[in-house]
Amino acid sequence: MSFVEDFQNLDYSNPGGLPSWFKLSSVILLMIVIIGLGYYLQINDQTLLLKEEEAKERSAKGRYKIKREKAAQLPAYKAQLEEMKIILNSMLRQLPSKNQISDIIVDVSQTALASGIDNELFKPGAETLKDFYAEKPISLKMVGKYHQFGEFVSGVASLPRVVILTMHDISLKPVTEGENGVLLLEGTAKTYRYLDDDEQAAMDDKLAKEAAGGK
Numbered sequence: 001m002s003f004v005e006d007f008q009n010l011d012y013s014n015p016g017g018l019p020s021w022f023k024l025s026s027v028i029l030l031m032i033v034i035i036g037l038g039y040y041l042q043i044n045d046q047t048l049l050l051k052e053e054e055a056k057e058r059s060a061k062g063r064y065k066i067k068r069e070k071a072a073q074l075p076a077y078k079a080q081l082e083e084m085k086i087i088l089n090s091m092l093r094q095l096p097s098k099n100q101i102s103d104i105i106v107d108v109s110q111t112a113l114a115s116g117i118d119n120e121l122f123k124p125g126a127e128t129l130k131d132f133y134a135e136k137p138i139s140l141k142m143v144g145k146y147h148q149f150g151e152f153v154s155g156v157a158s159l160p161r162v163v164i165l166t167m168h169d170i171s172l173k174p175v176t177e178g179e180n181g182v183l184l185l186e187g188t189a190k191t192y193r194y195l196d197d198d199e200q201a202a203m204d205d206k207l208a209k210e211a212a213g214g215k
Contacts, residue, residue, distance in 0.1 A: 088132075093194060094161075095133065095161075095164065095192055095193050095194045096161055096163070096191075096192075096193040096194075097193060097194065097196065098134075098193060098195075098196055098199070100161065100193070101127075101134075101136060101191070101193045104159070104161060104163055104191060104193075105124055105136070105138065105191065107159055107161075107163075108138075108156055108159075108163065108165065108191070109122050111152060111155040111156055111159070112142060112144075112152050114155065115144065115148045115149070115151040115152040115155055116144055116145070116148040116151070117142050117143065117144035117148050117149065117152055118142065118143040118144060119140075119141075119142055120141040120142065120143060121139055121140060121141030121142075122138065122139075122140060122141075122142075123138065123139040124136055124137070124138050125137040125138065125139060125188075129195065129199065129203060131203065131207065132194070132195060132200065132203070133192050133193065133194055133195060134192065134193050134194075134195060134199075135190045135191070135192050136190065136191050136192070136193070137168075137188050137189070137190050138188065138189045138190070138191065139188055140170075140185060140186065140187055140188065140189055141184070141185070141186050142184075142185045142186075143175065143182060143183070143184055143185075144182065144183060144185075145180055145181070145182055145183065146180075146183060149183065149185065163191060164191065164192045165189050165190070165191055166189065166190050167187060167188075167189055168187060168188045168189070168190060169187045169188055170185065170186070170187030170188075170189075171185070171186050171187060172184070172185050173186075
């Protein structure tokens, strides 16, 4: 009798009477099923978790590498920052000081008159302190010819002290027609000066308090 016939002739209604080989095979098969389910439910989950942790580790190593490279370059960045501060401070010191700004405004007004421009309005306004400089607006209403305005700009550029004069809301209209017609310039000009040590210290303190209050 073959194995297949033996298997087909088993009496499943009497489990105690089943042959030993069948019982042993059933136990082995049950163990295989239990191990398979255990792998799928436990080991497979652990494998997925391990892969996630490995991905996190690679990401963390990448971030660490970037931070390490930045940290290695930090001394160079600090040196560049200090150099930039020195350059900026040197450039700012070329602007007028607090005591010189009044003379500068007079020089600008006189330069306009020397160029033949009629200053119908030349009124300095209230000064505004910024982070590291101060700006002073000047309300303008000037009448002159095109070449006279060119001489005025050239004259301001040749003043002994560096003068930055920016124009805001400026309008330039012809008063008389023709190539040599008269022009009317209206608007606001702003000139700038550097903050002295006490002003800069006060401004730094103000900015620090504002930054702390904003956190």
